Amino acid sequence: MSVVILYGTETGNCELVADAIADVLASDHDPSIYDMSEFAVEDLDPADFLVVVCSTYGEGELPTGAEPFAEELDDVDPDLSGLRFAVFGLGDTVYGETFNRGGEIIAGMLAKRGATQIGEHARHDNSSAVKPAKQAAEWAESISGLIDAVPVN
Template sequence: MHIVVLYGTESGNAEDVAKGIQREFRDLDVEIVNMADAAPDVFTPEPLYLIACATHGGGELPGFAQFLHDDLLEIGPDLSGVRYAMFGLGDTSYDERYNRGAKQFDALLTGLGAERVGPFGEHDVMTRQLPAAVGVAWAREVLDTVDV
């Protein structure tokens, strides 16, 4: 199975998660794609998408993730058959805005017909855990729930 790890980042933590997943699962076909380089047609039914998305500032998506989000919203493609899992990176000190970026992206994808699989993963910077370690553990949980 082809796995696409799509990431949106400002500080590099979501990229670290993506690279950690690729290293951990090197026996699988894992491709990393930065949302900065992705167009709405990145989503096709064949791969499983593992999406790591940070929340920036006061609850916004990272800049390039916002562009992809807005393009998907404007075009409104039918994403039926697309399977993805979502991992958010945020800071619980922002209360209701914690992981808002990933939650926005998640809502958009399901609204376009994509199916979320596995648990919604979360990393809280306040725990001082390494984002990549938490992300790899989440990816392992996701992959245990799907056929790879």
């Protein structure tokens, strides 16, 4: 099954995480990686599995790289019924209530339009000693079997 990996980043860390996820998923799936700022909402296809990698910026906002995609989701307001997705968020617990809010915002926007979130919503903590790409690779292993196992509606 084709897997579309979209990343929204401020500093570039999400692109590295997206690469780590793609490396793991490539053994059983066909992953493609796109910067959210360059991906059109109309290209979302329920036949694909969507993986979102998103950081948090400022006081719990989306990073600059995710804003165009989020704005287009609001403008187009597509019916995403049948689309399945998983989320890997990046944040820092130093920011308390806004920790990993970027991934949560995108997940909420997709779910509001009928998409179904699959698997654990991963939340990397930049204050931890765990490198984001390492956590992402382990998380990708955990969702790999779910990509084909859940029937498309």
